[in-house]
Amino acid sequence: MTTHRLILLLGDQLDAQSSALSDVDAAHDVVLMIEAQEESTHVRSNKLRTALFLSAMRHFAQELRERGLNVHYRSLDAHNDASLAQGLQAAVAALEPKEVIGVEPGDLRVRHQIEAALPPGVGLQWRRDRHFACSHERFAQWAGRSRQLRMEFFYRLMRKEHGVLMEGNEPAGGQWNFDSENRRGFGRAGPQNLPQPLRFAPDAITREVLALVAQRFAHHPGDLSQFDWPVTRAQALEALQDFIAHRLPHFGAHQDAMWSGMRWGWHALLSSSLNLKLIEPLEVVRSAEQAWRERGLDLASVEGFIRQILGWREFMRGVYFLDMPALGTANHFEHHRRLPEWYWSGQTRMNCMRECLQQSLELGYAHHIQRLMVTGMFGVLAQIEPQQLCDWYLAVYVDAVEWVELPNTAGMALFATGPRFTSKPYVASGAYVDKMSNYCKGCSYDPKRRTGDSACPMTTLYWHFLKGHEAELGANPRTALMVKNLQRIEPEEMAQIQAHALELLERIEQL
Numbered sequence: 001m002t003t004h005r006l007i008l009l010l011g012d013q014l015d016a017q018s019s020a021l022s023d024v025d026a027a028h029d030v031v032l033m034i035e036a037q038e039e040s041t042h043v044r045s046n047k048l049r050t051a052l053f054l055s056a057m058r059h060f061a062q063e064l065r066e067r068g069l070n071v072h073y074r075s076l077d078a079h080n081d082a083s084l085a086q087g088l089q090a091a092v093a094a095l096e097p098k099e100v101i102g103v104e105p106g107d108l109r110v111r112h113q114i115e116a117a118l119p120p121g122v123g124l125q126w127r128r129d130r131h132f133a134c135s136h137e138r139f140a141q142w143a144g145r146s147r148q149l150r151m152e153f154f155y156r157l158m159r160k161e162h163g164v165l166m167e168g169n170e171p172a173g174g175q176w177n178f179d180s181e182n183r184r185g186f187g188r189a190g191p192q193n194l195p196q197p198l199r200f201a202p203d204a205i206t207r208e209v210l211a212l213v214a215q216r217f218a219h220h221p222g223d224l225s226q227f228d229w230p231v232t233r234a235q236a237l238e239a240l241q242d243f244i245a246h247r248l249p250h251f252g253a254h255q256d257a258m259w260s261g262m263r264w265g266w267h268a269l270l271s272s273s274l275n276l277k278l279i280e281p282l283e284v285v286r287s288a289e290q291a292w293r294e295r296g297l298d299l300a301s302v303e304g305f306i307r308q309i310l311g312w313r314e315f316m317r318g319v320y321f322l323d324m325p326a327l328g329t330a331n332h333f334e335h336h337r338r339l340p341e342w343y344w345s346g347q348t349r350m351n352c353m354r355e356c357l358q359q360s361l362e363l364g365y366a367h368h369i370q371r372l373m374v375t376g377m378f379g380v381l382a383q384i385e386p387q388q389l390c391d392w393y394l395a396v397y398v399d400a401v402e403w404v405e406l407p408n409t410a411g412m413a414l415f416a417t418g419p420r421f422t423s424k425p426y427v428a429s430g431a432y433v434d435k436m437s438n439y440c441k442g443c444s445y446d447p448k449r450r451t452g453d454s455a456c457p458m459t460t461l462y463w464h465f466l467k468g469h470e471a472e473l474g475a476n477p478r479t480a481l482m483v484k485n486l487q488r489i490e491p492e493e494m495a496q497i498q499a500h501a502l503e504l505l506e507r508i509e510q511l
């Protein structure tokens with residue numbers, strides 16, 4: 001057979017309706033899928049993340065073959081490609097296509113690598129990624145020349161354009177956003193009646209992948225015995241239905257709450273399936289809306305969930321493509337300290353950090369507030385260089401892909417882009433962690449103390465951070481109150497806080 005076209009499908013493009021497959025000719029086209037070593041090593045990728053990608057890719061290749069398509073699958077065990085570029089070049093040399101067709105990659109590093117890898121004479125056609133609710137053009141048109149972009153206004157536009165949670169021209173329930181109802185802690189008793197999410201035992205394909213990953217990436221973080229993520233569209237749809245039936249009804253109230261040993265809470269656990277493109281954002285949103293309309297679920301929960309997907313997820317993607325490459329090097333506060341080694345081991349006496357880091361390293365999962373208000377917040381307070389923390393986030397989570405990880409880390413958690421798309425840095429003292437979790441109860445530090453050996457590092461570094469950026473934060477209406485509280489601290493105590501903070505920063509590896 002002569003190969004007319006090579007259809008390149010990347011590991012996070014596992015969509016049977018993909019635009020790259022829309023006119024596939026089973027008789028002459030070959031679908032190319034590549035497992036490349038570099039995709040797990042350019043940052044030290046969690047073993048569960050690598051296993052998830054490889055298993056989902058192998059299952060998808062099998063489905064394509066069952067559809068009658070010719071798949072050239074380059075597995076790590078059989079072909080051992082060091083990089084996507086190397087795999088692509090080898091496939092082009094062997095199959096001699098006239099053209100390569102692909103869906104635009106979500107990671108610009110990958111896009112540039114593929115474009116540079118093709119030999120002269122072989123055409124390359126990038127097609128639109130139809131997975132998202134908002135196109136690049138629509139986002140750029142909405143953003144216009146604005147210097148500051150705000151998710152809330154973009155989200156309202158998406159609600160109107162897609163007719164989601166709308167009653168005529170008005171938002172359902174008379175409000176666009178019910179966030180103020182969605183910030184409760186668990187109270188002293190902790191989480192009650194937590195439903196266990198549906199998990200998926202590894203099948204033969206996944207077990208082969210787990211053995212390969214265990215052997216190849218032995219020194220990477222992650223406990224493979226815990227692997228139970230959805231790896232096919234059918235499983236992802238089951239996971240979606242399980243969430244909607246059992247956890248969505250209570251998703252909102254405790255969305256931000258954390259508790260020692262609590263892994264999943266009422267969260268959806270759908271980000272990895274969405275990011276692999278096993279399921280579509282609009283189908284998830286419509287299923288949640290339907291549950292609200294038909295089963296009378298709490299609107300605050302349903303709206304809160306829909307905002308994460310139709311609002312934040314689409315917004316982050318828009319920002320990534322609008323603001324790259326500057327986003328990749330942004331450093332508003334000019335922080336240049338090294339990421340402590342214990343981000344890779346979880347071995348710290350700070351209980352909140354230990355819990356969130358160990359869970360992240362072991363399972364490849366932590367919920368949004370653990371990422372934002374614990375591991376991310378410590379990063380900004382401890383003046384860690386944003387790019388080092390971005391690489392850590394890209395490595396550790398099963399759902400990590402650059403278009404969504406980078407804006408969340410650099411922009412939202414670290415305020416490295418200044419007020420470009422979040423209105424304030426997300427910082428707080430240990431009192432916030434104490435209110436939203438029970439972490440402080442098992443900690444050697446005291447969240448209320450700002451100086452002395454037992455002072456909570458989050459608290460000391462928080463006041464030190466405010467002092468260091470007093471003028472900027474005082475001029476921002478969203479943080480002005482924090483600065484007013486700062487100014488109530490007596491100068492003598494402030495000097496002690498400053499001295500203690502500098503000492504903590506110097507011995508950060510020992511915290």
Ligand SMILES: Cc1cc2nc3c(=O)[nH]c(=O)nc-3n(C[C@H](O)[C@H](O)[C@H](O)COP(=O)(O)OP(=O)(O)OC[C@H]3O[C@@H](n4cnc5c(N)ncnc54)[C@H](O)[C@@H]3O)c2cc1C
Nearest residue numbers: 267268269270271308312313368371372399400405408409
């Ligand atoms: C520092 C940092 C790094 C992050 N890195 C990633 C990442 O690499 N990949 C990723 O998918 N998400 C990332 N997020 C966003 C969010 O934390 C995860 O999407 C969420 O925790 C996934 O768990 P879940 O599916 O149980 O989500 P839920 O809390 O149940 O939320 C439902 C869905 O909404 C979407 N969502 C929620 N918040 C966001 C957000 N801020 N941005 C984009 N989508 C969102 C996800 O698709 C998620 O599945 C990051 C957040 C922070 C603060």
Ligand code: SF4
Nearest residue numbers: 352430440443447456
């Ligand atoms: S006391 Fe401070 S370091 Fe310890 S768990 Fe609470 S916030 Fe974290």
